[in-house]
Amino acid sequence: MASKPLFKFLLRRFIFLLVTYIVATTIVFILPRAIPGNPLAQLLSNLSRLAQANPEAIRAAERTLMAEFGIDKPLLVQYVTFVFKALRGDLGTSISFYPRKVIDLVVPVIPWTLVLLLPATLVAWILGNTLGAMAAYRRNTWIDKGVLTTSLIVSQIPYYWLGMIFIFFFGVRLGWLPTQGAYSLGTIPNLSWGFFLDALKHYVMPFASIVISAMGGWAIGMRVMVVYELGSDYSLFSEYLGMKDKRIFKYAFRNSLLPQITGLALSLGGILGGALITEIVFNYPGTGFLLFKALTTLDYPMIQGIFVILIASIYLANFIVDFLYALIDPRIRLGQEE
């Protein structure tokens, strides 16, 4: 019965995603080019050292490189080439890591970012919402007050500052945990217990700093929403009918979760910036760290490439969340019929 409107809903979302994807890639194309500077400068200076300062050879190399990266063509042509190539999965060649392909550079670091951010975001979301709901259920008790005060303080701490504090105490002072990287220098990533344990040690601090700072906000939001829902008309009516408190709380929790899921989708997108700084602080080899390098060297193809992949994955996440939303909120799913 519900499959047809659900299909329509999904189709509508998909078209919407396509349009936003095009808009986003356009912005990604324009923005790095708005930064002043010559992206080939570093590459050429490296070359000049190798070529023993032969000006003719360098000029020739510059022309070849310009043609290779397509920077000599008008912007519009560059843009069209970029979009069509990107659709075919060709993100071009990196300038600063010339002649390596962008895709070959980005793909290996993606798992590191996903492994760090996906669990961290989800754990923060789950823990925060659980704590917030608990506080609302026992409102005006010491549990509520404890959760609320801690959340308020914790949510205002910048995650990178927290990360630095962690590094100082657990890494430098106590020496319990390694201060940088995703695994010990000199080891090669492999599927052994030894490597897993080593990676886990490196993982704890960046993970914890993200989870702790994100959790408080979720908890506060959830608490407010559940308290509001518990005072709403349907909660009162259920109470008048002798509905068990636990059930009423479940209703309130369910209805409060809906806006939180939207929030989760937004934060899956928004956490990118957070990952960037966290990865820099911990010297963690994720996409954020790579993006940071690409930005400092004005590596156009790399910046574009990373953003194309990240935008695609964020939209995918949003799409999945939209789908979940349609599943759990009948008002969204059936509301499209009218």
Added chain:
Amino acid sequence: MNEVLMRIENAKAYYKLEKVSVRAVDGVSFEIFEDEVIGVVGESGCGKTTLSNLISMNILKPLTLVEGKVFMKIDGKFEEISSMSREEVKKKLWGKEITIVPQSAMNALMPTIRMAKYVEHLAQSHELNGKELLQKAEKRFEEVGLNPLWLKRYPFELSGGMRQRAVIAIATILNPKLLIADEPTSALDVVNQKVFLKVLMQLKRMGVVRSIIFITHDIATVRQIADRIIVMYAGKIVEISTMEKILQRPLHPYTKGLFNSVLTPEPEVRRRGISVIPGTPPNLINPPSGCRFHPRCPHVMEVCKEREPELREVEEGSKVACFLYSEERT
């Protein structure tokens, strides 16, 4: 006269604030008989909703029952429901003995589950068989004029009037003896109001509910269904009377004012037109001395300012709290 279903004895329910108390229900006594519809009327802020909270034992801080008792006949014998804990009230009274059709019935149903599921949850809460209760709900839906198939829908798929009927159907699913409706029709258009009243009376005729308390400021609505009327002013009952008597000859000056302020189809009403009561209801933190209506009363006497009139029976079936009538008697 029928048997008593509920007895309220000198109840005083105050909103206890930090330094002051709002005396929203102040020394109210009356009975609710089996098989009757009582209309409670009065201006906003005269204690009507507090009275409904008192009757349903929905007493949450800062509201406090300062004095008085409430008894209800449960399984043939009277129990003091005013001494029950909130847990007991929830377990024994709500849904089973007393049901409340809330002021905003539009949003009263859990929005994100199907109504059938809601009924199942209700069955679980009351430790009843889910399937049986669902069958009962289907029957009840039919009785209030809704297709039982609607139970498989979400509340937001129903129109306002239909939702209201769905709320009544679900509110009366456990055959509660007393139904309290607090301004249930104020959000409905006239046609749906009419349908709502019809449904309410039908449920009573069928014996689903025994008695109904209908709280409203809309006299035109309540006169269509009420057997007796309670007129409240500033936390006190100023007049209790049968519908016919109060329509023929309202006794208390406030009742007269209230009835004169609405258009009803009686010829004498048409003749005299409508008028308003000057002034506003008093502050219930510090109500006027004597009769609380005296600052607004057109017949005010010296005694009204000093002493409080008692609610006395002046005619068979008519009680009024006014010195105009105690003098008549002496």
